[in-house]
Amino acid sequence: MEFGPLIKYYRTQKGITQKELAAGICSIPHLSKIENNSKDANEETISLLLARLEVSFDEMEEKEELIKTLLRDFGEKINFYLREEIEEIYQKLKQIEHVVPFSAYMYTYELYKYRYLLFKGLLSEAEVQRDILHKQKKNFSQHEKYLFRYYNAVFLILKGQYKKADAIFDELFVENNNGFINGEFLYHWTFVKSSLDQPGHAIHFGRQALQIFMNQHNFYRILHTLMVLGINYSRSSIYEEAQVCFNHLIRNAELLKEEKILPQIYHNMGYLQNRMNNVKDALRYYEKSLSLQPIKNQHYYVTLYAMGEIYYNLNIIEKARECFLLISSQSKEIVGVKKQSLLSTFYLIHMESPEKAMKFLETKVIPYLESAKEHKDDLIRYYKLLSEHHNQNGRYLEAVNYLSKIT
Known part of the structure; x- marks a missing residue:
C-alpha cells in the first residue's frame, strides 16, 4: 500500500492542514516528504498519522488484500463467463475504488475495468478506458502489458475488426511462447479465425480451447x-463432427437452462442439415429456432431468410415469397441483415423477371458482398450464377470474368 499518497488523500478530503496533522507526530517537512513518497516512514509514524485521520492502518492493509482477492476472483469469473458473479465482484470493487490507486493493483484494476466494460458490450465507455490506459502503459508490468494488448484484441473483435485482432493474437502467441496463453485467449482467437473464414485455423485453436475448458x-x-x-x-464439410458438436450443445444448453443460446444452436443445426441435403430436417430446426426468437431481431431475419431460400429451391414459391416479403418490408431498420434484405429482394425480382434479377445481383448484391467481405462460399455461389447467366446469353467475356473471380 502506498501510504504517503493515501495520507494526503484523506487529509485533503477532511480539510486538514499539514501543520494540524503533523502536530506532535512529526515535522511538517517530514510529513510533506512522506505524502510525496520521497521519504520512507516507519510503521508507527504512519499508524499515528492515519489514526489522527480516523483511518485504521490494519484496515488499509486488509483492504489491499481484499483488492488482490477480488481482482483474482474477478479474472476467474470472467474466464468462466459467470455473469451474476462478475457483476457482484465488480460492485464490491467499486465500493473500495477510492483505495485502489494507493494499492499495488492500481493498473490491474483499471485493466479489469476495461475487460468488464467489454464483457458488458459498453464499447464507448471501453474506448475511453482504453485511451486512459494507453497513457499509462509505460508503467505496466509485463503481464499488465500482455493484458492490455489482449483486451485491445477483444475490443477489435467487438468492433468487427477481425484482421487487426488476428494480428495482435499472432504477436502475443509468438512473443509469450504460450506463457500467458489460456482457454479464453484461444477461444477468442478461434472466433477471429472463424470470422475471417479460416475454418482450418478455427478448428485447430477451438479444439485446444475446448480441451482446456473441459x-x-x-x-x-x-x-x-x-x-x-x-x-x-x-463449413469444412466435416459433418459427423459438426453434428456431434450441435447434439452436445442442445443437451447441455437445455441442462444449464441456457435458453438464450438455443435459437442459435437450432439455426446452426439447420444450416448443417441443409449442407447435408437433409432439407426437411433443416426446415424443422430453422422453425424451432424461429419459434424461440423475438420478431424484429437480427437473428430472426437471418433464420427466416434461410427458410425462404430452402422453400425457393424446393419450388415452394408462395412460402418462399412470404419469407422474402417479410424480410424485405420489415428488416430495413435492423442492423446486421442488409445481406438478407438484398438477397430477399433479388429472389422477389427473380420470381417476376430473371433478367432484371441478374442485373440487380450484379449491381447491388455482389458489390455489397465483396465490400462486406462475406464468406467466400456465398460469393462463389453468386459468381457461378452470373457466369452461367452471361454464358447462356453469349456474353463470354463477362462469364470468364466471374469464373476468374472464383479461381
Whole structure:
C-alpha cells in the first residue's frame, strides 16, 4: 500500500492542514516528504498519522488484500463467463475504488475495468478506458502489458475488426511462447479465425480451447467453443463432427437452462442439415429456432431468410415469397441483415423477371458482398450464377470474368 499518497488523500478530503496533522507526530517537512513518497516512514509514524485521520492502518492493509482477492476472483469469473458473479465482484470493487490507486493493483484494476466494460458490450465507455490506459502503459508490468494488448484484441473483435485482432493474437502467441496463453485467449482467437473464414485455423485453436475448458469444467465456455467448432466443421464439410458438436450443445444448453443460446444452436443445426441435403430436417430446426426468437431481431431475419431460400429451391414459391416479403418490408431498420434484405429482394425480382434479377445481383448484391467481405462460399455461389447467366446469353467475356473471380 502506498501510504504517503493515501495520507494526503484523506487529509485533503477532511480539510486538514499539514501543520494540524503533523502536530506532535512529526515535522511538517517530514510529513510533506512522506505524502510525496520521497521519504520512507516507519510503521508507527504512519499508524499515528492515519489514526489522527480516523483511518485504521490494519484496515488499509486488509483492504489491499481484499483488492488482490477480488481482482483474482474477478479474472476467474470472467474466464468462466459467470455473469451474476462478475457483476457482484465488480460492485464490491467499486465500493473500495477510492483505495485502489494507493494499492499495488492500481493498473490491474483499471485493466479489469476495461475487460468488464467489454464483457458488458459498453464499447464507448471501453474506448475511453482504453485511451486512459494507453497513457499509462509505460508503467505496466509485463503481464499488465500482455493484458492490455489482449483486451485491445477483444475490443477489435467487438468492433468487427477481425484482421487487426488476428494480428495482435499472432504477436502475443509468438512473443509469450504460450506463457500467458489460456482457454479464453484461444477461444477468442478461434472466433477471429472463424470470422475471417479460416475454418482450418478455427478448428485447430477451438479444439485446444475446448480441451482446456473441459479440464476446468468451464461449462459456459464449453458451449461457446462447441458452437464455433460446429459452425467450422460444417463449413469444412466435416459433418459427423459438426453434428456431434450441435447434439452436445442442445443437451447441455437445455441442462444449464441456457435458453438464450438455443435459437442459435437450432439455426446452426439447420444450416448443417441443409449442407447435408437433409432439407426437411433443416426446415424443422430453422422453425424451432424461429419459434424461440423475438420478431424484429437480427437473428430472426437471418433464420427466416434461410427458410425462404430452402422453400425457393424446393419450388415452394408462395412460402418462399412470404419469407422474402417479410424480410424485405420489415428488416430495413435492423442492423446486421442488409445481406438478407438484398438477397430477399433479388429472389422477389427473380420470381417476376430473371433478367432484371441478374442485373440487380450484379449491381447491388455482389458489390455489397465483396465490400462486406462475406464468406467466400456465398460469393462463389453468386459468381457461378452470373457466369452461367452471361454464358447462356453469349456474353463470354463477362462469364470468364466471374469464373476468374472464383479461381
